[in-house]
Amino acid sequence: xSKSPAEVGKELFEKEEQKDREVAKKFSPQKILEDAKAIxxxxxxxxxxxxxxxxxxxxxxxxxxxxxxxxxxxxxIFRLLHKAYPELKEEKDVDNFPGHVTTxxxxxxxxxxxxxxxxxxxxxxxxxxxxxxxxA
Amino acid sequence: MVNTTPVIGRNGSITINGAEAGYIKGVTFDMDADVIKDYKxxxxxxxxxxxGNKSFKFSFEKMFIDTTYAAQVLAGxxxxxxxxxxxxxxxxxxxxxxxNAIILHHGWxxxxxxxxxxxxxxxxxxxxxGTYS
Numbered sequence: 001x002s003k004s005p006a007e008v009g010k011e012l013f014e015k016e017e018q019k020d021r022e023v024a025k026k027f028s029p030q031k032i033l034e035d036a037k038a039i040x041x042x043x044x045x046x047x048x049x050x051x052x053x054x055x056x057x058x059x060x061x062x063x064x065x066x067x068x069x070x071x072x073x074x075x076x077i078f079r080l081l082h083k084a085y086p087e088l089k090e091e092k093d094v095d096n097f098p099g100h101v102t103t104x105x106x107x108x109x110x111x112x113x114x115x116x117x118x119x120x121x122x123x124x125x126x127x128x129x130x131x132x133x134x135x136a
Numbered sequence: 137m138v139n140t141t142p143v144i145g146r147n148g149s150i151t152i153n154g155a156e157a158g159y160i161k162g163v164t165f166d167m168d169a170d171v172i173k174d175y176k177x178x179x180x181x182x183x184x185x186x187x188g189n190k191s192f193k194f195s196f197e198k199m200f201i202d203t204t205y206a207a208q209v210l211a212g213x214x215x216x217x218x219x220x221x222x223x224x225x226x227x228x229x230x231x232x233x234x235x236n237a238i239i240l241h242h243g244w245x246x247x248x249x250x251x252x253x254x255x256x257x258x259x260x261x262x263x264x265x266g267t268y269s
Contacts, residue, residue: 006149008249009159009200 039084042114046104051084052115077105080115148219148232150201157205158250162197163219165232165263194234195257199242206251212238217260220268231268236261 003011035054042050055063059079066072074094082088094102108114150158170188175181194217201209209215219232242256 004156005200005202005205005250006156006159008202009252010147010161012200012247012252013159013161013198 037083042108044104044108044114047101047108050081050105050108052080053083055079055116073106073109074102076109077102080109148217150199151216151218152205152208152213155205157209157215158199158201160196160199160217160219163217164195166193166195167191167263168193192234192260192263193257194237194260195255196253197255199239199253199256200247200250201253202250209239210242210244210251214238214261227268229268231266233264233266234260234262235264 036056037053039051039053042052044050055076063072063075063079066075075091077097078088078091078094088094097105109116147159147161148163149156150160167190169190172184172186172188173182174184176183205213214236215238217234217237219234220229237258237260239253239256239258241258242253244251244253246252
């Protein structure tokens with residue numbers, strides 16, 4: 001006997017909600033580690049498409065040891081970009097960036113909405129300006 | 137004594153021309169009424185204070201519409217939305233009926249047997265509060 005439209009809809013929503021609950025409640029270190037390696041994209045009107053990866057705890061610990069403000073900024077830029085751009089092999093490579101590029105990157109870093117936004121649980125899809133590109 | 141069975145569910149069925157067409161979940165009402173108010177001389181309190189023209193808006197979390205009726209609903213066909221209690225033997229329980237309801241704001245996605253509209257809103261010609269018999 002076929003189900004009525006109301007029964008079909010009710011079952012569909014119950015299944016979706018069950019799935020949402022399962023996804024929301026699972027803490028998975030494996031998924032977190034994979035997510036940390038994922039290359040993300042920031043669309044900036046000045047620099048264009050900037051690919052980056054999130055800073056890890058190791059990055060933060062290393063950067064915390066740097067006392068000079070400019071060296072820490074350089075380290076931050078390098079750590080954000082080097083996994084997405086293999087041609088950046090060491091922090092000193094950032095020194096060859098034109099000044100206006102580094103300045104713009106520093107401006108982007110200063111705004112927590114750009115590289116450091118904490119992902120929010122949302123049912124409305126991803127943000128328009130930041131999208132996951134691929135897994136590294 | 138605490139009654140753990142909700143008296144009024146926020147879920148309900150949708151019918152079009154008497155035929156069951158879908159399911160709706162998370163419905164909230166937002167009724168507006170114009171104020172009819174007038175004063176007479178020597179008094180600062182209203183001599184007339186009445187509820188005027190009414191509109192019955194509603195919003196919902198999710199609505200499922202069977203494939204047969206999907207195009208009609210998305211095009212603005214009027215529906216009847218029946219909201220009742222969660223239990224299966226509702227005799228004597230309150231029954232909310234939105235008649236000639238239309239969807240005003242929606243995005244939708246296709247499912248195997250129909251379409252799902254999420255976070256939508258609409259307006260009905262009337263809201264009737266009755267009792268299941």
